[in-house]
Amino acid sequence: MKHISSPHNAIVRHVEQLQRKSKTRKKEGLFIIEGHREIQLAVRGGFEIEKLLVCGSILLENEDYTPQDVYQKLDIDTTPEVISVTSEVYEKIAYRSGTEGCIAFAKAKSLSLSDLQLTEQPLILIAESVEKPGNLGALLRTADAAKVDAVIIANPTGDLYNPNVVRSSLGCVFTVPTAMGTTKEVTDFLKKSSIDLYAATLQSSERYDAIDYKKGSAIAVGTEATGLSEELRAAATANIIIPMSGEIDSMNVSVSAAILIFEAKRQRDFK
Structure with missing residues (x-):
């Protein structure tokens, strides 16, 4: 040795x-x-x-x-x-x-969209342009807790294997199938796979709990500062919103993702 x-x-x-x-x-x-x-x-x-x-x-x-x-x-x-x-x-x-x-x-593993092996009616978390390693790590922890089929990072601004991501995810970076691509590559992949895309945004949105997520679904969240891109919103099946009663109109991205993903899991009876 x-x-x-x-x-x-x-x-x-x-x-x-x-x-x-x-x-x-x-x-x-x-x-x-x-x-x-x-x-x-x-x-x-x-x-x-x-x-x-x-x-x-x-x-x-x-x-x-x-x-x-x-x-x-x-x-x-x-x-x-x-x-x-x-x-x-x-x-x-x-x-x-x-x-x-x-x-x-x-x-490192391949992060190609084509390498994802999905179930027939998958539940996917999309994170677009999330900059902070701590937020990305927290999103991966949420994805692991909900046992989603995959996490897709659209327009990545950082490195999945950054030590801060590994640390903040508590190792969940290794437990959830993950892929990366441009927003166009991601939306094209979802369309080709017949997966509905739901964009968490303020514009022209429906209540998140009024949506049926039991079919193949991808829930997209973006940064607190700029939200989701117009390109992603335009490709969405529907825009969704979490009603808020306070003075502000946004939450931490990982908190929002947890609310949305666990509503989808509730509808699926947490299977």
């Missing part, structure tokens, strides 16, 4: 590059996962783990361990390369303050 004691090691520098640079992640098709639960969810979600950097004193409370001990601790059935690192090295590369002693190199 390899051991790294220098914070200037090439592998350590590689971790830092993958954490900081979206360009590096996209070029190499690799990204970093930190944390016990997140690594488990990635493996269960079919992501390939290339190698694990492990601080034995944190993960196992023991410096004398084997790769099999690591696999057992993480409860994973894959056998990636295990590299031990000192606590000093781990503190340098750990992205989160609450560390768990394990960091993984993982291979």
Whole structure:
């Protein structure tokens, strides 16, 4: 088993590059996962783990361990390369303050719309131009909680494998089938798949709970600042709105998405 004691090691520098640079992640098709639960969810979600950097004193409370001990601790059935690192090295590369002693190199999956495998009457969450990693992570948590068939990110402004997205999603970035595309690509895909599109917007809208979501349905939400694009609204089967009684006319995008998605799930008897 390899051991790294220098914070200037090439592998350590590689971790830092993958954490900081979206360009590096996209070029190499690799990204970093930190944390016990997140690594488990990635493996269960079919992501390939290339190698694990492990601080034995944190993960196992023991410096004398084997790769099999690591696999057992993480409860994973894959056998990636295990590299031990000192606590000093781990503190340098750990992205989160609450560390768990394990960091993984993982291979990115295809995010092509054509790779989505949908049920006959799918329920899909569309997120258009969501900028903040925290909001995107929260949307993925909502999608996981509702067990939607897919999340589609239209006109993406960021990187799905940004460490902040992985962290804020609590690993749900690995549990929900996800794809990306331009708004036109997304609306064309929905039309071709005979999936109704419902756009959450203020303009010419019906109450969200007056819509029948039992057929194949996609619910689209946008940013709080600008909402959904005119292009997406024009392609919608209907515009929908959540009635509000207060002084403001918008909510956090993840809150709005949760209300809309769980109404669709209620109509489907949460199946």
